[in-house]
Amino acid sequence: MWNNKNVWILLIGEFIAGVGLWLGIIGNLEFMQAKVPSDFLKAIILAIGLLAGLAVGPLAGRVVDQMRKKTIMLVSGFARTISVIFMFIAIQTGSLWWMIIFLILIEICAAFYFPALQATIPLVVKEKDLLQVNGMFMNVSSVSRIIGTASAGILLVIISLSMLYFFSFVAYLGLFILTCFLTINDSKKEKTILGDMHSPRTGFKDVFPVIKERPIVLMTLMLSFVPLFFLGGFNLIIINISELQSSASIKGWIYTAEAIAFILGAFSVKQISHKCSSYTILFLCSFVIGLSQLLLYFAQIPVLSIIVFLLFGFSVGAFFPTVATIFQTSVPKDFHGRFFSFRIMLDGFILQVALIITGFLLDIMRLQQMSVTFGTMSLTMTAIYFFQFRKRKTQFELKEKIS
Template sequence: MRDFLLIGGGQIVSLIGSALTGFAMGVWVYEQTGSVTRFSLIYISALLPAILISPLAGALTDRWNRGRVIILSDIGAALSTVVIAILLLNNRLEIWHICLLNALNSVFRAFQGPAFSAAITLLVPERHLGRANGMTQTGRAIARLLSPVLAGVLLGTIGLYGIIVIDFATFVMALIPLIFVRIPDVTPDPGRKTGKKSLFHEAMYGWRYITEQSGLFGLLIFFTIANFFAGLAGVLFTPLILSFTSASVLGIILSTGSIGMLAGGLTMSIWGGPKRHIYGIFSSALGIGLCILSAGLHTYAPLFAVAAFFYYFGIPIINSCNHVIFQKKIPPDVQGRAFAMIGAIVGSSLPLAYLVAGPLVDHVFEPLMAPDGLLAGSMGQLIGTGPGRGIGLMFIIMGGFIILATLAAYSFSSLRGIEGDSEK
C-alpha cells in the first residue's frame, strides 16, 4: 500500500487544488458576465471532451506505462493552468479562453482517470482494493467539502491569480511521487489476441470485453441508469431546497451532505467493503433511492439534511465497490480501455440528465403540481402544491425508479453472482 499512498496522496492534493480553481473560476465567470448560460458553458466544456475522447484515451493508456500517462496528464493540466494565470495577469482572460483550456484539461483527465484506476490494480494487493478505492473517494469528498469554503476565503484575500498559483503548486506535489515510484508495466495475456489492427479496434475491444461478460455488462447498465437519476437529483437539489427555504440553509444542507460523503469514504478506507462487493452496491443504491424519494415528500429542512447526509454517505461506498469488481474481473492489460469505456458511458448519462431536467420541471411537473394543476387534488394532498412541489414529485419518481432498478438488478443471477459462486 505504500506506493499507492504516495501516488494517491499526491493526486488527492492535486484534486483539491483543481477543485479550488474550478469553483473560483465559476464565480469569476458569473461575476464578470452575470450569464447563467456562460456559467454553464464552463462546466460543459470541462465534461464533454473527456466523454468523447475516453475510448481512444483508454486504448493508448493500455499501450503505454500507466505512470507515464499520469505524469504527462498532470503536466498537461499544469501547463494549461499556467496559461490561464498568464492571461489573467495580463488582463486578457476571456470566456472562450477558459472554455478552450477547460476542454484541454478534460482531454488530459480522459487519460489520467483510466490510467490511475488501472494503476491501483498494479500497486495494491487484491484484498486491499476496497480500502484503496475508499481512500480515493475520501480524497474527492475532502475536495468537495473544502473547495467552496477555501475558495470563497481565498478569493477575498489572494484573488483568482493566487488560487491558480496554489493549484499549480499542487500539480508539482502530485508529480514528485510519480517520479520516484514506478508503476509496473503490464504484460498482455498471450492467450487473448486483441491485436493491434488500429487504435479504433483496440478502443472497441474494451467495449466488447465488457459486453461479452453478462455480469459486467449488467453492472454497467445498472450503474448508468442509477447515475442518470442521481444526476437529475443532483441538478435539481438546489432549486428544490430554495423553493421553501433560504440560501444559508441550502449551504448548511450541502455541507452536511459533504460531511456524509467524507464519512462514507473514510468508512470504505477502513472497512474495505463487504466480502461480496455487489451487496455493497445494492444496499447503497437502495439507500440512495430512499433518500431521494424521502426528499420529495416534505419541505422540512432538518429532514433534508439527514437525507443529504445518508445520500452522500452511500456514494463513496457504491463507487468504491463498483471499481473493485471491475478491477478484479477485468485483466490488467485491458483495464485502461475498459475503464475509459465505462467512464464514457456512465459519464454520458450526466449531460443527458442536465439536458432534460429543466424542460421536465418547467413544462411538465411544476404545472402538474400548481395549485390548479392536474395532480393538485391527488398528489397535492400528500406533498402539497405550489413552487417546488413539481420537483418534489420528480424526486419521488426518481427515488422509486432507483429502488425498482436495484431490485430488478438483484433478480439477475449473473449480476448477483458476479464475484463467483453465482446464486440461482
C-alpha cells in the first residue's frame, strides 16, 4: 500500500489543503473580529457559506457519480484556489460582501471535492487497506488542523492578513498541482453528464433505497449522531469548562489532549480490527463516547476533564475511519458520489442542530446536567442499535474482513 503513488498524493494533498483551510479559517475570524462587533452576526455570515454548500449537495452527488473523480477534484480545486482572490479584495476594500462571496465559493467547492475524494479512495487502494488508509486520512487532517491553527496564530503576529491568505492560496495551488499526478482507474465518462444531469433517476432519491436495502448502512448513519452531537457543541462545552474551573489554560490542555488521543485512535484502529469486527468497534466507541459525556458531570475537576477528552478523542479517532470503511465497502461504487454528498449534508445539518441545542441547554441548565442528558441519550441510542444488531445479526454478515 505504501508503494502506491496515489495514496501518497492524496495524503500529502490532504495535509496541504488542511493547512490552507485552517489558515483561511483563522483569517476569516480575524477579519470578522475587526469588522463585525456582533457574535450573532458572525455566526450568520459563517452560516451563509455552509448553507450554500448544503444547497448544492444533491447536484454535487450526481456530478460525482457521472463524471471522472479526478476531473471533479481538479475543477473544484482550481475554483477553490481562485476563490481566495475574493478575500484579497475584501481585505483591500474592507467589505464584508466580498468575504461572503469567498465563503460561498469555498463551501461550494468543498461540496464537490470531498465526496469525490471519498469516492476516489476505494478506487486507488485495495479493500483490505481501506480502514488503515481512512485512519491515516483522519490523522493527517488532525495534524494539519494543529499545524494550521498554530501557524496562523504565529503568522498573524509577524505578517499582514493578506499574506496569511497568500499562504492559503499557495496551499490550494499546491493541492491542485498534486492532483494532476493522480492516476485513477475510473470508468465514468464526462460525456454522460450532459445527457443524464436532468434525468429523474440521478438524484438523492436513488440513494434511499440503497440505504434501506442495507440495514447496516442505516444503523451506521444513525450511530454517527452520537459523536456528532458531542462535536457540534465541542467549543461551547470547552468554554464552559474553562469558566467552571476559572482557568483559561485548561482550554489548551483539552484541545491538545483530544487531538493527540484522536491521532492515537486512528493509528490504532487497524490493529484493533484484527481482534474485533468493524461493528464491535462502532458499538464500543459509541459506548465510550456516551460514557465520556456522562463523566463531564465532574468537569470541575481539571484532571478528570482532560481524561474525558482523551477518551473521547481516542474513540472518535477509531470511530470515523471505521464508519468510512463500512460505507465505502457496503454502498455500491456507482452510488458513492450521491451517498457521500448526502452524508456530508446530513452531518452538516446534525452539527448545526447540535450546536443550537447545546447553546440552548447551556442557557437553561448547568453543564453537568446537560452532560448527563446527552450521555444518557448517547448510551440509550447505542443500546437500542446494539440489540437490533444482535437480533438481526445474520443480516449483518461482514462484507469486508479487514486483515
